[in-house]
Amino acid sequence: MTDKRVVITGAGTVNALGHNVDQTLEAMREGRCGIGPLKVRDVERLAVQIGAQVQDFGAEQIFNRQQMALFDRFTQFALVAAREAIAQAGLNFHGDLSAKSGVVLGNSGGGMQTLDENYRTVYEDGKNRVHPFVVPKLMNNAAASHVSMEFNLKGPSFTVSSACASSNHAMAQAFQMVRAGMAPVMITGGAESMLCFGGVKAWEGLRVMSKDACRPFSANRSGMVQGEGAGVFVFEELAHAQARGAEILAEVVGFAMSSDAADIVMPSKQGAARAIAGALENAGISRDQVGYINAHGTGTAANDKTECSAVADVFGPHADDLMISSTKSMHGHLIGGTGAVELLACIMAVRDGVVAPTIGYEEADPECALDVVPNEAREAKVDVALSNAFAFGGLNAVLALRRF
Incomplete structure (x- = not known):
């Protein structure tokens, strides 16, 4: 059985840059920053008081009372996307x-x-009862389940949870299913909403968070900034899409996954390089065909240096001709949803010929001596784009997209 070709025929998002794809891509083209002061309960008790929050979302206008009782914020984002x-x-x-x-x-x-x-309700307020829907509301698969119910999706449906690589791992699974002929269409992507007191407080403990801005690859960077939101895509078999005259945004051509098998938090250059090289091999494309990489680019010293070093190792002399940017500088780090929102930048590169910038770039770092598209978007013809995700736990996933 020959592999099917897989294309993207729909995209949706909610994130700090916009409530839909058009708004988000416009913000990326303009190099707009979605990071600002956090609006959460007890924010004054947090050491880190910034984040890329979704503003003016108005869930009450989108969902009815029964739905609001069932949908956590991450599920709301996923459904809208x-x-x-x-x-x-x-x-x-x-x-x-x-x-x-x-x-x-x-x-x-x-x-x-x-x-x-609900922890507040029980521990702080001393109440002995919580809402009967707490478990179905907080379970990791809630968003996937509600999407399947709303759209009558009865095929393979599940959630992937692998920290910051969750979305890329999920999209890789969906891609594989369509490519193998298991499903003509898969809805895929990711969603996250951790910007609450407990969520931020937990991340503070890692001491990797910036208190002022996310500046990937810049010598004066001070850490990562959390974001929230969702990105969701329609992955469809090419013949199926063409038969119904669908507009095609881009083609998904390959992926690879690897494990560092080394350290729970420190990234490994070799693990990242294996995933990048593996994606090229899986897609059957050569190094010099790649024009753009959407970097994992968290703005931490450990990630940025390791990632640049891995890219340099895989691409050799071609690394100097590559554009590599981190859109986390604009929309923050969406943890499990981050790869999904970042795939939008890859679609924009191959479809529109616009490469999103790394904003907040102030000072060159000799250990990140690649073309990081500093501060301003760039027009360029891009045939192939890669999207990198390297997670805590040493789990890596890289997707390859091609202009259709």
Whole structure:
């Protein structure tokens, strides 16, 4: 059986840069920053008081009271993004298409907002009872389950949880299923919402957080900044998409996953390099075909140096011709949802010929001596783009996209 070709026919998002794809891509083109002062309960008790929060979301206007009782904020984001993606794709799931199509989403923390609120209720307020829907609201698979229910997706549906690589791992699984002929269509991506008191307080303990800005690859960087939101895509078999005259945003051509098998938090150059080289091999593309890499680029010294070193190792002399940027400088680090929002930058590069910048870049770092597209977006013809995700636990996943 020959492999099917897999294309993206729909995209949706909610993040600190915008409530949809158009707003997000416009912000990326303009190099706008979505990071600002956190608006959370007890913010004055936090050492880190900035984040890339989704502003003016208005969930009460989007969902009814029964839904609000069931949907944590990460599920709300996932549903809004899925609605946008599936509307763009123009798909209705019934009959055979419904039976075979599914959803794979990435998520790391589950319903952190729900967890935070209910711990308060029990520990701080001393109440002995919580809402009967707390468990279905906070479980990691809640978003995937609600997307499958809303759109009648009866095929393979599950959630991948591998920290900051969750979305890329999820999209890799969805890609593999469509490529192998298991499903004609898969809804995939990721969602996260950890910007609550407990979520930020936990990350503070790692001492990798910046108190002022996310400046990937810049010598004066001071750490990562958390974000929240979702990115959701329609991955579809090419023949299926063409038969119905769907607009194609990009082609997914390969992926690879690797494990550092080394340290729970320190990244490994070799692990990252294996994932990058593996994605090229899986896609059947040569190094010199790659024009853009959306870096994991967290703005921590450990990540930035390791990632640049891995890219230099894999690409050799071609590394000097590559553009590599970190959009986390704008939308923050969405943990389990980050790869999904970053895939939008890869689509923009191959489809529109616009490469999103690394904003906040102030000072060259000799250990990150690549073209990091500093501060301003760039017009360039990009045939192939890679999206990197390197997670705590040493779990790596890289996706390859090609201009269609």
